[in-house]
Amino acid sequence: MKTNWLKAAVSAIALGAMSLPAYADVTIGYLAQLTGGSADLSGESALHAVRMAIDEFGGKVNGEPINVLSADHMGKADVGMSIAREWIDQKGVNLLLNVDNSAVALAVSDLIRDKNVSMMMAAASTKLINEKCGPHQVMTVLDTASVARAVVLPQLKAGGKKWFFITVDYALGHELQARATEAITAAGGEVVGGVAHTPTTTDFSAYLLQAQALGATNIALATFGSWQNTIAKQAQEFGVKATLAPFYLSDTDFKAVGLDVFQGVSGTILFYWDQNDATRAFAKRYRESYGRPPTWAAAGMYEYTRHYLRAIDAVDGTDADKIHAWMREHPMELINGSTATIRKDGVTVRDVFSYRTKTPAESKGDWDYLVITGTVPGDEVKPDLAQSTCPYAKG
Amino acid sequence: MSSAATETRPLPMEGRDSFQFLGFTRARAIFFLAFVVVVVVSPLAVYPIFLMKVYCFIIFACAYNLLLGYTGLMSFGHAAFFGMGAYLCGYAATQWGLPVGLAVLAGTAYAGLLGLVFGWIAIRRQGLYFGMITLALAQMVYFVALKAPFTGGEDGIQSVPRGTLFGLVDLSSNMALYWTLSVILLAVLVFYNRIVHSPFGQVLRAIRNNPDRTKSLGVDVDRFKLLSFVISAALSGFAASLKTVLFGIATLTDVSLNISTEVVLINLVGGIGTIFGPVVGSYVILMLEQFMAPYGPWVLLIQGIVFMLFVLIFRQGIVGELQKRLKTHL
Numbered sequence: 001m002k003t004n005w006l007k008a009a010v011s012a013i014a015l016g017a018m019s020l021p022a023y024a025d026v027t028i029g030y031l032a033q034l035t036g037g038s039a040d041l042s043g044e045s046a047l048h049a050v051r052m053a054i055d056e057f058g059g060k061v062n063g064e065p066i067n068v069l070s071a072d073h074m075g076k077a078d079v080g081m082s083i084a085r086e087w088i089d090q091k092g093v094n095l096l097l098n099v100d101n102s103a104v105a106l107a108v109s110d111l112i113r114d115k116n117v118s119m120m121m122a123a124a125s126t127k128l129i130n131e132k133c134g135p136h137q138v139m140t141v142l143d144t145a146s147v148a149r150a151v152v153l154p155q156l157k158a159g160g161k162k163w164f165f166i167t168v169d170y171a172l173g174h175e176l177q178a179r180a181t182e183a184i185t186a187a188g189g190e191v192v193g194g195v196a197h198t199p200t201t202t203d204f205s206a207y208l209l210q211a212q213a214l215g216a217t218n219i220a221l222a223t224f225g226s227w228q229n230t231i232a233k234q235a236q237e238f239g240v241k242a243t244l245a246p247f248y249l250s251d252t253d254f255k256a257v258g259l260d261v262f263q264g265v266s267g268t269i270l271f272y273w274d275q276n277d278a279t280r281a282f283a284k285r286y287r288e289s290y291g292r293p294p295t296w297a298a299a300g301m302y303e304y305t306r307h308y309l310r311a312i313d314a315v316d317g318t319d320a321d322k323i324h325a326w327m328r329e330h331p332m333e334l335i336n337g338s339t340a341t342i343r344k345d346g347v348t349v350r351d352v353f354s355y356r357t358k359t360p361a362e363s364k365g366d367w368d369y370l371v372i373t374g375t376v377p378g379d380e381v382k383p384d385l386a387q388s389t390c391p392y393a394k395g
Numbered sequence: 396m397s398s399a400a401t402e403t404r405p406l407p408m409e410g411r412d413s414f415q416f417l418g419f420t421r422a423r424a425i426f427f428l429a430f431v432v433v434v435v436v437s438p439l440a441v442y443p444i445f446l447m448k449v450y451c452f453i454i455f456a457c458a459y460n461l462l463l464g465y466t467g468l469m470s471f472g473h474a475a476f477f478g479m480g481a482y483l484c485g486y487a488a489t490q491w492g493l494p495v496g497l498a499v500l501a502g503t504a505y506a507g508l509l510g511l512v513f514g515w516i517a518i519r520r521q522g523l524y525f526g527m528i529t530l531a532l533a534q535m536v537y538f539v540a541l542k543a544p545f546t547g548g549e550d551g552i553q554s555v556p557r558g559t560l561f562g563l564v565d566l567s568s569n570m571a572l573y574w575t576l577s578v579i580l581l582a583v584l585v586f587y588n589r590i591v592h593s594p595f596g597q598v599l600r601a602i603r604n605n606p607d608r609t610k611s612l613g614v615d616v617d618r619f620k621l622l623s624f625v626i627s628a629a630l631s632g633f634a635a636s637l638k639t640v641l642f643g644i645a646t647l648t649d650v651s652l653n654i655s656t657e658v659v660l661i662n663l664v665g666g667i668g669t670i671f672g673p674v675v676g677s678y679v680i681l682m683l684e685q686f687m688a689p690y691g692p693w694v695l696l697i698q699g700i701v702f703m704l705f706v707l708i709f710r711q712g713i714v715g716e717l718q719k720r721l722k723t724h725l
Binding site for chain 1: 442444445448548549550551553554569642643644646647648649688
């Protein structure tokens with residue numbers, strides 16, 4: 001009786017452990033938020049872009065199949081790190097992709113620093129390119145300081161001098177607010193006030209009216225996803241005059257709440273599907289298999305995956321030092337036809353595009369939301385390499 | 396608790412005359428030795444980090460079972476002790492630069508201290524009210540952890556070094572840490588069994604079965620309850636500190652409501668009021684989580700179904716059913 005139970009338990013444990021897949025020479029671990037939060041923007045849709053990049057590369061590199069694993073880190077550092085650790089120890093993962101949460105990315109960063117593993121993270125904390133940078137670590141999005149500058153500066157130039165913040169009460173929100181405040185005061189603007197909202201807030205009207213009472217010309221939304229959409233909706237309902245400045249707006253948000261809610265909004269974006277012929281061609285391919293155009297997050301994952309695979313192919317191996325050296329030396333080809341460069345501290349220097357939203361009359365519907373109004377050169381938004389505290393950036 | 400009442404009815408209390416060594420009857424000794432074999436053999440087949448995580452949860456579940464299964468107090472707030480133990484251990488190791496052993500002790504002591512305060516407040520009430528007070532206190536602790544600067548907010552306390560054990564064993568190697576944790580786990584099981592099957596444990600079980608009658612026998616019921624609460628809290632903090640050393644991170648997850656409910660689930664599945672229930676329950680629940688992880692939110696659904704199945708069909712849990720069949724306390 002007892003021994004039977006024991007045998008069963010031991011064999012169950014053993015069985016569980018042995019059902020591991022055969023190791024491919026190149027294994028990509030896609031670690032992202034697959035539910036809630038940023039899942040619409042990135043999540044499964046960006047994983048699809050990663051798979052596209054692999055398929056278009058031929059599915060193999062150096063004659064070995066490319067294996068993809070995926071898991072949900074749920075925005076929790078401990079969950080993300082234990083998945084990453086297991087992938088590295090047990091499945092021989094070479095590259096961790098997306099990692100779209102700063103807390104998770106910071107934890108994983110410590111884990112991989114001395115290992116032959118790369119991380120290309122869509123996390124924006126400036127720590128990741130300073131004291132927590134790594135030799136095999138690349139940031140695939142603008143860091144918080146750059147995104148704050150990229151969003152705030154054009155609006156300051158347009159005359160918005162009095163700013164109010166609605167900030168999500170996360171580390172990300174506070175960091176965005178701090179960086180944007182620096183940019184605003186440096187450019188002669190003024191911050192008239194700000195509030196932090198909890199993740200459970202659903203009514204923002206009091207904050208909006210407070211902003212109005214303080215005479216704010218611009219309201220910076222240092223938040224994202226459904227909160228940002230609700231704020232925009234309520235601003236519309238309350239007839240708030242101030243210009244909204246969302247930091248993380250994407251095509252999926254327009255689809256979710258409707259273009260009319262985001263009237264007169266301008267901002268910056270890394271990729272828009274309807275920018276030029278090259279992006280439209282990519283969007284068409286993507287759409288055939290996924291059903292909607294790619295967000296900037298999905299496009300980014302495609303570009304970085306492709307660059308990484310080219311590097312493996314070129315250096316003929318999976319030595320992370322060589323791969324990253326190659327990726328830095330060779331400009332990264334972007335979907336829109338231009339190129340970007342990766343720096344030693346993990347920063348990607350690339351142009352960003354300013355946009356304004358279309359009016360409902362202008363829009364032909366069907367994901368037609370933005371007018372690209374200009375280009376902000378990468379050199380203007382990039383963080384100063386001389387001021388980086390990243391030890392790998394020196395020399 | 397009704398489960399306690401049903402558990403004691405079919406099985407007679409252990410007499411003093413039966414064979415015992417350190418509180419081990421023959422059946423428990425066999426079970427324990429079998430588990431030692433499992434601990435020694437399993438890293439050959441299973442990812443050691445996962446096993447170590449299970450071991451930390453076994454210790455946590457034992458701590459909880461001492462309170463629920465043997466004292467009859469149902470706490471919904473053990474995440475407070477687990478989380479704060481984890482945070483303090485992480486803080487001590489990273490900010491104060493304490494060696495790993497002392498950091499773990501600091502986490503344990505802090506959780507015990509917190510247990511003293513919370514227990515002192517909570518044991519004034521019984522049943523549901525007791526549970527609600529512990530829940531409220533734990534939610535307050537969660538809020539503090541969310542806001543206080545020393546916990547690092549969502550980032551948590553990261554890069555907690557594993558260090559060396561007494562300056563001798565380098566714990567950065569997974570296997571070195573595995574054997575260290577295995578010895579600790581087995582020692583905790585012996586300790587836990589010793590407490591339960593001692594005169595002190597007998598008083599606790601008497602309180603569980605009938606507090607009024609125990610009081611009439613001249614026992615200071617509140618003092619024993621408080622002591623049991625503090626031991627449970629400190630042991631929870633100990634488990635959390637080990638977990639922090641293992642993963643190198645202490646986060647909001649450790650102090651969240653999920654932890655409080657998970658430990659209830661582990662005991663329910665394993666067997667409330669048994670020595671080996673927490674062991675079996677931890678394996679079952681954590682393996683379920685591990686292998687269901689790719690299915691994301693479905694884990695919660697399946698955990699819910701497991702919970703209902705056990706409540707409806709196997710009310711005494713796996714080990715509880717087993718001891719009924721074998722007619723001996725496990």
